[in-house]
Amino acid sequence: MLKAVKFLFVGIVILFILVTAALFAITSLLDPNDYKPEIENAIQESTGFHININGAIDWSIYPWLGLELSEIQVNTTEGAPFTTLDNMQFRVALMSLVKMSPRADKLVIDGLQLNLEKDSKGVGNWEKLSDREALSANDEQDTEKTATETAKPNQEQDFDFTVSEIVLANINVNYTDKPAGRTIVLSPLNVTATDISTDSPIPVKIDFTLSDSQSGISTDGKLKTTVTLSKDLKRTELSPFSAKFALSGKPFGSETVNTAINTAITLDTAGQTLSVANMSLTLENLAAIIDLQISEIDKTPKINGSAKIVDFSLQKLLTNLGQKPIPTTDDKVLKKIAFSTSLKSPGNQISLPDIQLTLDDTVFKGNASIDQKTSRILARLDGNAIDIDRYSPPEQKEGTQEQARTTPSPDTTPGGTAPDDSLPIEMLKGLNFDLSANLQQLVAQNMTIQDIAIQTTAKNGIIKLNKAAGKLYKGDFLATADINVKAKKPTWKLHSEINRVELLPMLKDFRELTLLAGNLNFKADIASTGKNLTQLQNNADGTASFNIDKGALEGVNLQALACKGAAQLQGKKVDISQRPPLTSFNDMSGTVKINGRIISNPSLIASLAGIALGGHGQVNTADNTLEYGLDLKVVGELGDPNCEVNKYIKDIAIPVKCTGSIGGETSPDCGLDTTRMSDMVKQIARREATRKIDKAIDRKLGKWLNKKEKNQEGSTDSRADTEKQQEKEDKKEAVKGLIKGLFN
Known part of the structure; x- marks a missing residue:
């Protein structure tokens, strides 16, 4: 048994050596550059991409399985250049693949030029890369389903790999949007990452230059971080993470604006949490500190954290951004602005429970919340004190004011619309x-x-x-x-x-x-x-009512005007220049009617010493003019021995007229209404003539009636004395009426 195992092991080793030798022989004896057309056609047939390999192809099998390509060009289906690549290298240790623990030497992509363009019809050239039709919806769904099912058994697997270095050098991306007339250029972009493996810190550096024709801003960026990946790739840490950006261009004038980000970020997909710890954001002299803990990121995220903007000067920030400071009456304002709050997000609501906003000497405290579904904002703020006049523009110089007064108004004809008076409906x-x-x-x-x-x-x-x-x-x-x-x-x-x-x-x-x-x-x-x-x-349409008690009119003495008017009615002259320009009153009341730009006061009633005042008039807000008439009815003494008012002047309304502009440097002019005064003189003359006629008639009629009574003393028709007297008076009045009718 042991001998059989031994022979099997030896056989496997011999087979591996033979395969390796064969691959080595192929890579040594065959030159891939001789098969470029076949390789290009094979790529086009399998992907639909139009690729030209203009440079050399180099490959190796052992000990490094490697591939190096240079001068590669990808064209659109119309033959226009889409991307070019100067050089690409990739090498991985062959034996590490056998051990299922890949160890790559390096991955280099150098000199990539990517041209993205939307034509005049809004169609991107990236949509014209392949001759092949896209997968159907069903094919895509099947592919996604298969990929998901395939991935399931590997979800709990650990990944063990090592890459010595990844280098992206001299990457250039041009994006042109012809309909928008916009061009964005990313050139160059450089990325380096070394000692790449799981459960080990991976240093990463990125630098780039980005320019945007639409905003006119150019950005030089530098990012530096250390990335740590867990073996199951479910936890990623970027700690520390720092980024610096230098912005320049037309919006900033001749200034270069510096901004930076420093933080530590941890993403745990297994626990569905994201941590952004102690993030520092700076924009010149503006600094913000944010701390966030986010959970259930795959559902409705729950947020806990805080945000703070450290005291800064807005005026200095604007200067640093190449902008003019805001002109203010008080040059000491807008130099201390700060903000702080904690953040909470239970469910669909983001709440800021303890807001503190500082604006110079003013402090607001309160809370706010935002409903993410309805976008409804709830806020409660309490402040101490603020003087907004300090923040208003400074007063214009005399020359500037005169120029503003003589500059034609941009208003159009009545009923028209000024160029800038539309409301944000x-x-x-x-x-x-x-x-x-x-x-x-x-x-x-x-x-x-x-x-x-x-x-x-x-x-x-x-x-x-x-x-x-x-x-x-x-x-x-x-x-x-x-x-x-x-x-x-x-x-x-x-x-x-x-x-x-x-x-x-x-x-x-x-x-x-x-x-x-x-x-x-x-x-x-x-x-x-x-x-x-x-x-x-x-x-505009409306009504108003008002009353003023225990008041005074400054700048005019209505009693003096009444005195002067009464004197003129009696053919006299009175000097009122020494009378104080003040009219005291116990009560003044009136009503106001608003009709468009005309504000009218149909009735004004006031009780003054010796005078009953009535008035009516209007203000035209279109040209800020006043037309107002007052009636001064003398009902008592005017407080001046020179203002003798006889019984014929008493109770006659002396007219006063006020006209002129309001709201400007001059005040309306108030004085006796000479036109109405002339009518008053005629009225008094008519009254005096009537009085004299009455007196003459009374005298003549009295004599005639007395004589008639004496002639009738012997009459047999006896009447009571009272009846006789009444009859006498009735006759007198009847005769007077007939005589007066002759004068009317």
């Missing part, structure tokens, strides 16, 4: 959120607002501002809004209320105005339709 339709925010203090337009609370929602094209409330100059405000962008004509509705707001300090802070003082109460309901700002302004 489609974007609004896609919004899906529930947001709320609280802010302790906000400074905007130099006005201070406190205890701000905002709550808003959006879904299916319906956007609601459920609440915007806060405290404003010892008063408070509340606003709600509804926007519906689902319809062909989007609708916009606004309701606002202001209660007990002190006007004078607010207006002083807002525009250094001292026009009006008092406690304001205001309520408005406004609606509009449209897809751009011009339509919203033209279609």
Whole structure:
């Protein structure tokens, strides 16, 4: 038995030696270069690829099973070059294959030139490589099924292999998209990996240059990592992993932008986990740190981790990126921005439970979540204080302001649309959120607002501002809004209320105005339709009401104007230049009607010392002009001994007219309405004439009636004294009426 085994072993050795010798003889005696046409035809028949081998072919069998090819070209079916390869080498120890433990010396691919192109019809040249038709759907399914079934028995097997070195050198890829007018060039790409085996660290280095004609950006990249593969190839570690990129091109001006990534990555397909540990991302002076642990990656991934952006200056970052810093009123802002949060993903929801956002001196804290199925965002933020005026553009110089005032407006004709006033309707339709925010203090337009609370929602094209409330100059405000962008004509509705707001300090802070003082109460309901700002302004429709108590009009003394008007009506002159430009009142109220760009005030009522004030007028927001009329009815003393008001002037409304532009450097001009004053003079003259006629008639009629009574004293018809007197008065009035009719 032992002898038989011995002879069998010797026979196998002899057979192996003979086969090896035969292969050695073939490789030694036969030159594959003599069979290039046959090799090219065989490849084309089996794959459909058009291949030309222009260089030498070299092969070996023992001790290394190797193949070396040079100057290979693959063409499309139309004969256009698709790819060329300068040199390819591969060698594996023959005996390692026998032992089922492959040991390769090296794999080298050098000088690969790959040309990818989409023609004017959008067809890629890679679709024209083979004459053979693609596998049918059934064939593909059968192939996949067979591959799956074949792979099953090997899923638990370990892999034992060694490759001394893999080198990809001078790889060049050109991609041209003619319809898009875009070219992407990867040139060169170099990859090296050494000492490749399982359960051992594998050093890998990659460097490349990538340019994109569309973005105008060129990127030089360098990647370095150590890869560790488990024997069953189910666990892969890249630790450490580092990458550096240098970006240049038109978007960055003359600057070169540096960015880097440093991390450790572990992928475990058996445990279905992915770990990204302590990832550091840097972009010039911007640095972010991310840590992620992801499980159940083959299902709905569950995420736990954190993200942090370290304090950085946005202005410096923009400068480093070749951009201009953002112009701000305060040059100390946008220099401290930071962000941090933890990350959790239970099921389909990604949550950020502890957000902290820092913007200079302002800190927001809160939480947010995103539903991956519906894309709905929920967020709650609370902040301390922010002065947004610090972030506004600086004031223009006088010359620039004058140029801006004289530059024609881009607005089109009434009802038209300005070039840039369209509203983002489609974007609004896609919004899906529930947001709320609280802010302790906000400074905007130099006005201070406190205890701000905002709550808003959006879904299916319906956007609601459920609440915007806060405290404003010892008063408070509340606003709600509804926007519906689902319809062909989007609708916009606004309701606002202001209660007990002190006007004078607010207006002083807002525009250094001292026009009006008092406690304001205001309520408005406004609606509009449209897809751009011009339509919203033209279609605006609404009403408002207001009242101001314990107030004053600054810059005008209505009592003085009434005094001057009364004097003129009596043919007198009064100097009111020394009267203070102030009108105090106990209460002022009115209503407002909004119709397109016209805001009208049909009724204004105010109670002033000695005067009952009424008014009406309008503001045209298209050209920011005011036309307003006031009626000053003297009902009492005007507080000046020179303002004597006789009984004929009393209760007559003295007209005042205010006209001019608003919102500019000049204020509206207010003064006596001379046209209406002329009518008033005529009215008073008519009243005085009527008074004199009445007096004369009374005197004449009295004498005539008295004389008639004396002539009738002897009459037998006796009446009571009271009846006689009444009859006398009735006759007098009847006669007066007839006489007055002659003058009308």
